[in-house]
Amino acid sequence: xxxxxxxxxxxxxxxxxxxxxxxxxxxxxxxxxxxxxxxxxxxxxxxxxxxxxxxxxxxxxxxxxxxxxxxxxxxxxxxxxxxxxxxxxxxxxxxxxxxxxxxxxxxxxxxxxxxxxxxxxxxxxxxxxxxxxxxxxxxxxxxxxxxxxxxxxxxxxxxxxxxxxxxxxxxxxxxxxxxxxxxxxxxxxxxxxxxxxxxxxxxxxxxxxxxxxxxxxxxxxxxxxxxxx
Amino acid sequence: xxxxxxxxxxxxxxxxxxxxxxxxxxxxxxxxxxxxxxxxxxxxxxxxxxxxxxxxxxxxxxxxxxxxxxxxxxxxxxxxxxxxxxxxxxxxxxxxxxxxxxxxxxxxxxxxxxxxxxxxxxxxxxxxxxxxxxxxxxxxxxxxxxxxxxxxxxxxxxxxxxxxxxxxxxxxxxxxxxxxxxxxxxxxxxxxxxxxxxxxxxxxxxxxxxxxxxxxxxxxxxxxxxxxx
Numbered sequence: 001x002x003x004x005x006x007x008x009x010x011x012x013x014x015x016x017x018x019x020x021x022x023x024x025x026x027x028x029x030x031x032x033x034x035x036x037x038x039x040x041x042x043x044x045x046x047x048x049x050x051x052x053x054x055x056x057x058x059x060x061x062x063x064x065x066x067x068x069x070x071x072x073x074x075x076x077x078x079x080x081x082x083x084x085x086x087x088x089x090x091x092x093x094x095x096x097x098x099x100x101x102x103x104x105x106x107x108x109x110x111x112x113x114x115x116x117x118x119x120x121x122x123x124x125x126x127x128x129x130x131x132x133x134x135x136x137x138x139x140x141x142x143x144x145x146x147x148x149x150x151x152x153x154x155x156x157x158x159x160x161x162x163x164x165x166x167x168x169x170x171x172x173x174x175x176x177x178x179x180x181x182x183x184x185x186x187x188x189x190x191x192x193x194x195x196x197x198x199x200x201x202x203x204x205x206x207x208x209x210x211x212x213x214x215x216x217x218x219x220x221x222x223x224x225x226x227x228x229x
Numbered sequence: 230x231x232x233x234x235x236x237x238x239x240x241x242x243x244x245x246x247x248x249x250x251x252x253x254x255x256x257x258x259x260x261x262x263x264x265x266x267x268x269x270x271x272x273x274x275x276x277x278x279x280x281x282x283x284x285x286x287x288x289x290x291x292x293x294x295x296x297x298x299x300x301x302x303x304x305x306x307x308x309x310x311x312x313x314x315x316x317x318x319x320x321x322x323x324x325x326x327x328x329x330x331x332x333x334x335x336x337x338x339x340x341x342x343x344x345x346x347x348x349x350x351x352x353x354x355x356x357x358x359x360x361x362x363x364x365x366x367x368x369x370x371x372x373x374x375x376x377x378x379x380x381x382x383x384x385x386x387x388x389x390x391x392x393x394x395x396x397x398x399x400x401x402x403x404x405x406x407x408x409x410x411x412x413x414x415x416x417x418x419x420x421x422x423x424x425x426x427x428x429x430x431x432x433x434x435x436x437x438x439x440x441x442x443x444x445x446x447x448x449x450x451x452x453x454x455x456x457x458x
Contacts, residue, residue, distance in 0.1 A: 039268055039269045039270060039350070040268045040352045040373055040374075040377055040380070040381060041268065041370075041372060041373030041374045041377060067380055068353065068380060068381055068382065068383060069379070069380060069381075069382050070376075070379050070380055072376055072379065072380065091353075091383055093322065093351070093353035093354050120353065121268070121352060121380070121381075122322070122351060122352070122353055122354075123269045123350060123351070124297065124320075124322035124349065124351055124354070125322050125351075125353070125354065141270075141372065143270060143370065143372030143373075143395065143398070144269055144270025144372075145269075145270045147299075147301055148269055148270060150298070150299050150301065151269070151296055151297060151298060151299055151301065151350070152269060152297055152298075152350070153297065153298050154297060154320055166372065169372070169398065169401045169402075172398045172401050173398075
């Protein structure tokens with residue numbers, strides 16, 4: 001048996017065990033949690049700030065932001081008045097369950113309804129490391145091109161929804177929406193797919209409505225009723 | 230001593246040894262070689278096809294393309310009439326020296342002046358794996374945003390030039406060129422920085438001229454004279 005493969009398997013198994021602990025911690029605090037993944041510059045932080053703006057009147061939100069360096073993104077969350085924890089991965093290309101575990105310790109989870117986790121900008125590695133959150137969302141963007149589901153199947157497969165951001169600049173790019181969605185659906189038949197723009201706000205109502213419904217369903221699954229507070 | 234760290238160090242050391250072998254193979258065939266790295270969708274393949282179009286009249290070019298899946302990009306190179314080898318990394322987030330080594334075996338290097346290597350779309354991992362090529366180029370793009378040098382310093386540091394692609398859509402994005410270049414120069418004082426557009430061709434003359442000069446300098450360093458043929 002290949003020794004290196006064994007090491008990788010052990011690391012993933014350890015990660016999954018911590019992810020399960022994260023999930024238990026989140027559930028015991030009734031915190032609905034969302035992991036946002038994307039290529040660098042697709043608009044993760046913009047989606048988060050737009051989502052915070054739409055929900056923060058009636059929802060207690062917290063943010064955790066993963067970056068190789070800087071606290072630019074967590075600063076943007078904190079500027080909106082929500083508790084935000086920055087994880088500097090120190091060169092690592094993804095968040096893992098242990099990093100999230102340490103970040104969760106820095107939040108007062110009893111005071112949080114919705115946790116938004118911004119992963120490291122990367123269309124490959126984050127898909128291999130479960131965090132223990134309730135939803136995994138992939139944010140694509142028009143300027144990246146319509147062939148990305150075909151070229152990065154590991155990331156596009158197994159997510160709970162795909163947002164296609166920056167549709168306000170569709171006119172400036174040679175982007176075939178039908179070809180893109182075909183790739184998404186081939187990897188995830190029936191997946192929720194939402195074209196949006198954080199600049200023009202087009203499509204944001206549908207995303208926010210869908211997210212509210214997911215959060216409500218989550219509370220029902222825990223034996224509670226009612227929408228996200 | 231940490232056992233996991235040792236394993237990683239050994240892997241990198243093995244990679245570097247193979248990278249040195251690749252360099253020797255390339256030099257013995259007088260093949261000037263360029264590794265193009267970028268975020269997914271920044272335009273690596275477009276830069277390559279534009280470069281091939283500009284140089285193929287008087288330069289024998291070959292391409293090696295790394296992707297998780299599909300041969301879309303190598304097909305685009307082959308469609309231009311140049312020998313192209315596709316490396317499907319099978320999920321790996323970067324090219325490494327061994328992958329390049331195997332791909333080099335599939336090319337008739339004696340008939341190649343310029344080798345263009347397209348890395349996996351990723352702003353993190355490829356920077357850790359030397360391939361043995363002569364130039365490492367980073368292609369950024371306007372839609373990614375002007376904060377990327379600050380957020381992905383490992384990738385921006387240590388490259389030989391930065392191309393900023395898609396400047397034809399600058400008007401559609403809130404992109405501060407000065408802030409971007411400040412980040413690039415802070416990490417690499419004096420680095421060659423070239424804004425370009427593969428759509429409008431703006432800036433391409435400068436890039437092609439610079440690349441020709443680098444190739445000529447390379448031949449001189451080998452004890453030969455003359456521009457790239």
